[in-house]
Structure formats: C-alpha cells, structure tokens
Ligand code: KG4
C-alpha cells in the first residue's frame with residue numbers, strides 16, 4: 001500500500017504528515033506560528049517564511065520517526081505548491097523537491113485548495129463523487145462541484161472577503177486577538193444572535209456568489225454604536241454569516257443535479273455552528289452531510305498527503321522544476 005509524505009507551509013502552520021492508501025494517518029506534526037504573529041494581529045509573510053525554514057526539516061524527521069519509517073519507505077512526496085504566501089510555499093516545495101531528488105521518489109505538487117477539497121474523503125471512505133463542496137477558509141469562500149480528482153467546477157466565489165477573513169477582522173474589532181475564528185465562536189456562544197440587526201449580503205439574489213464586506217462594516221458600526229454587548233455582536237455576526245452560507249448553498253444545490261452529498265471543508269468548517277447550519281440544510285434536501293474532523297479542517301499536512309495519494313492512484317506526479325504559485329485557482 002502506498003505511503004505519501006505530505007508537506008504544508010502555505011500560511012502560518014508548518015506541517016508534515018504520513019498517510020497510507022487505506023486512509024490511515026501514520027503520523028503527523030503541526031507547528032503553529034500563532035505566537036510569532038500575535039503581536040501583529042495577523043500573519044506577517046516574512047516571519048512565516050523564516051519560521052517554516054527553521055521548523056520544517058526537523059518536523060519531517062519527527063514525523064518519520066513517530067511512524068517508525070525512513071524516507072525509503074515512502075512512495076511519494078506531496079507538497080503544497082500554492083496558492084498561499086509565496087515565501088512559505090517555496091520553503092515547503094523546495095524541501096519536497098530535495099527529498100524527492102535524494103530518495104528518487106516522485107514529487108506531487110498539490111494545490112492547497114485541492115487538499116481542502118479532498119480532505120473529507122480522507123475521513124469518510126463512503127464519500128463518492130460528485131459532491132457539492134462549500135470551501136470556507138481564511139483566503140477563500142467557494143462552492144465547488146467536485147466531480148473527481150482534478151475535476152473541480154467552481155459554482156460560486158466571494159466577490160470581496162473570504163469568510164475566515166471576516167471572522168478574523170471581527171475578532172480584531174472585538175479585541176479578541178489572533179487567530180480570530182475560534183475566539184469569535186467562543187464569544188458568540190455566550191451571546192444572543194437575534195440582538196443586533198446585521199445585513200445578509202446577496203441573500204435571495206439570483207447570482208451565485210458570496211459577499212461579506214458589508215457584513216464586516218456593519219459589525220464595525222454596531223460596535224461603535226456601543227449599544228450591544230460584544231457577545232451579542234459576535235453571535236449576531238455568526239448567525240448572519242451562516243444565513244449567507246446556507247442561502248447561497250441552497251441555491252447551488254438547486255442548480256447542481258445528481259450530487260451524492262453536501263460537504264464542508266476549510267478552516268471555518270471547524271466552527272460548530274457553521275457545521276450544524278450546513279448539516280440542517282443537507283437534511284432539508286435529503287442529502288448526506290460530511291465535514292472532516294476539526295483538526296483536519298484547519299491547515300494540516302494530512303490533507304496534502306491524502307491529495308497526493310489520490311493523484312498517485314492515477315499515476316500523476318510533477319517535474320522537479322515545477323514553480324511555486326502565489327495564485328492558483330482550482
Ligand atoms: O483553512 P485555513 O486553516 O487556512 C487557509 O487556507 O486560509 O483557514 C483559516 C481560517 C482563519 O480565518 C480562521 O479564523 C478560520 O479559518 N477558523 C475559524 C474557526 N477555526 C478557524 N473560523 C470560525 N470558527 C472557527 N472555529
């Protein structure tokens with residue numbers, strides 16, 4: 001059975017994982033850079049790239065050691081080649097190239113979004129193509145028809161901010177620090193989602209896309225008005241965001257025939273209220289619902305290794321001169 005070493009370094013998590021063809025995660029390590037970026041309230045690309053360069057090689061060694069393997073036992077090396085912060089992506093990709101060259105194993109360059117898109121299949125062996133995927137992360141908010149490995153049809157995207165970005169900005173506004181998503185979720189749990197009247201951009205519109213910039217500005221105004229508690233603002237923001245997600249996804253379900261499941265992935269998929277909102281929508285349509293376990297939602301290397309396994313099954317690999325790409329639509 002194939003074993004793939006996965007490497008992820010496109011944002012602020014340095015990660016390595018070994019995944020087998022039977023969906024077993026043999027070992028994985030994630031080094032978060034939260035502490036390094038916290039004073040700046042967001043990810044600083046230069047600091048991220050340096051941290052990846054320092055942490056990645058020892059992390060790979062630890063991952064191999066934990067699985068009791070050496071590089072010779074691995075069938076391929078998969079690394080995120082984009083999209084993301086280019087310095088970090090280059091550290092991961094160049095490391096993967098060096099390991100592939102030294103061990104004479106194939107290199108598989110993975111689109112980070114494809115890692116998220118296929119991640120639900122790592123956790124759920126019953127999930128079959130085609131499925132409708134809501135991919136919500138720090139950089140993206142998309143509805144994709146996943147027809148097969150390498151076959152992704154984008155039905156909708158955000159016309160301004162990604163939802164993770166809106167969570168992070170709301171967190172900053174409420175003084176919750178960095179990273180913002182989990183902190184907003186915790187505060188929202190203590191608030192009343194019906195207290196603050198916030199807009200739901202594009203809800204009910206005939207066009208397919210998402211928009212969160214207006215919601216973010218409305219949160220700012222609500223906060224400045226000083227009438228509501230921060231918990232009520234957080235809860236109302238989260239409810240408005242979920243209403244946007246479910247409305248846009250409901251529209252996509254209506255136009256995409258023959259899907260086997262509704263699937264949620266990406267960092268924001270770690271949010272329990274977002275998960276239950278989408279789960280209820282799936283139930284409404286008699287569709288199975290699946291989302292990866294929480295640690296597989298936010299950036300990790302197991303999803304990159306798994307995408308490598310999926311590509312390896314089709315005999316796909318990439319040349320050693322493949323370039324890192326800061327932008328790379330799926
Ligand atoms: O997928 P991811 O780890 O990185 C990207 O590829 O962007 O997503 C990170 C994003 C951040 O914006 C973070 O605030 C958000 O996911 N996030 C959450 C939660 N956990 C992470 N947003 C809402 N609720 C959460 N529990």
Ligand code: ZN
Nearest residue numbers: 116137267299
């Ligand atoms: Zn991601």
